[in-house]
Amino acid sequence: MKRALAMALGLLGAWWGVSALALVPEFMLPSPAEVALAGWQNGAYLAQNALVTGSEILLGLLCGTALGAGAALVIAASGTLQRWLMPLLVVSQAVPVFALAPLMVLWLGFGLASKVALAVLVIFFPVTANFLDGLRRTEPGWLDLAATMGARPWRVLLGLRLPAALPALASGVRVAAAVAPIGAVLGEWVGASSGLGYVMLNANARIETALMFAALLVLGVMSVTLYVAVDRGLRAALRWSPGG
C-alpha cells in the first residue's frame, strides 16, 4: 500500500514537473491542477457517466464469468461438445474484438446491451481457458481415489474436479476483472450516448483535454478498485488454496 502510494505520488510529481516546465503544449498535457479543477466542475456529469460504465463493466464481468465457467464445465463434461465448442471459442478470440464492436452496436443498439456483450466477449475466453485448464489438471491421485470409491463421473466433476479447479477459475476471473473495462469502453467509443468512454471521446473532440484526463482518471480508479476487490474476495473465498 505504501509502495503504491509512493508510486502514485512520484508519477503525479513527474506529471506536475513536465506541465510546469511547459515541455508539452497545454492542450496535449494539462497540469494536474487543471485536471482536478475540470473533475470538480464536472463532478456530477462524471459521476453519472461513471455509473453507466461501472454497470456495464460489472454486468459484463458477471455474465462473462458465468458463461465462461459454464462453457468450461460443459466442455470438461463431454468430449463431443468439446470438439464442437472449442473451434467456436478460438474463432471468437481470433477475430479482434475491435472488429466486432461496430457489429455489436449495430445489433444490440447504443445502450447497455452492446457494451455488456463486448465485455463478455473480452472476458469469456480467459475465464473458460483458465477454468478448463484447472478442470483438466485434477490431481490424478484424487481421481484414482474416486474411482476406487465407485464415484459417478458427473459427481466427480462437480464434487472433485470443480472445487479443485476453483483456484484456476479465480485466475481467469482476475484477468477478466482487469480486462472487462476494455470491452465496455470500446463499446462506448463505437456508439453510445453516455459512459466515460463517450465523455472522453466528446471531450477529446472539443479539445477539453483536462476533462478527458479527469474521465480517464475516474476510469482508472474504478478499474483498479474493481481488480483489488475481486482479488481480495477470491483470496478470502479460497483460503484453503496455497496460491489464493
Place this chain on the structure above:
Amino acid sequence: MGPAPGITITGATLTYDGAAVFAGLDVMLEAGRLSALLGPSGVGKTSLLRAIAGLERLDEGTVHASDGAPLAGRVAWMAQRDLLLPWADALGNVTLGARLRGEKPDAGRAEGLLARVGLAEKRRALPATLSGGERQRVALARTLYEDKPVVLMDEPFSALDAITRARLQELAADVLAGRTVLLITHDPWEACRLGEAVYVLSGRPATLSAPLVLDGAIPRAPDDEAALRAQGRLLKRLEVGA
C-alpha cells in the same frame, strides 16, 4: 461389509515401454489376513496393487476373489500420499466416498472413526492445519469409512517419522483386523510387525518369493524376537535379490 475374500492373481503380465514389469506372475492373498509386500523401488509393487484395485489394466492375467463374486466395489485404497482434499475439513474428507456416490454421508459413523484414530477434536480442521501423521490418520479413517472387506495400502506410513509411524502401524493393525489387506512397504520391519504373510517382489521381470509366514497376533511388539529374526532373514533375502 461382507466376509473378506481371498484374492488370487493368475498369470499377471504387465509391460511398460516394451520391458516386462512382470510376466506370468501368480499371487494368492489369504482371506482376512494382512499380507505385506516388500521389494526394491520400481519393481512393480504399486502396479500390482493398482491392478487389484482396478486402477490399472493388466496386459494379461486375471484378478479373482476367492468367493467368485467380482472384486469391484469391495476394495478400499490408501496411498502413500494422504490425498486429502484441501478445501474439505477432516469430516468432509472421511465422508468423501459417500458424497461421490450420491449417498447421504453418515456423520455419526465418520465422527466415530475419527475418534478411533484419535482425531475427535479435529473433525472441523482443514488438512493444511494438520500434521503429516494427523493427515494420514484422516486418510486411514476415510479408508475405514468405505468399510470394504479388502484394503490395499501403498506405503501408507513411509513419509512419517519413526514414532508416528510406529503408532499408526499399531492403529492400522487394530482397525483393519479381519479384512484382507495388502500392504506395500519398503520397510522390512514394518512388514514383520504387521504382516501375517510377507512376500518379496524382485527381479525383472519381477517374481514373487514364497511367503514368509509369521505367527502371532499383529501388531507385533517392537521387541518381538520372532519378528526381529524374521526381519533379519528378510534383509538378507533383499540384499541377495538386489
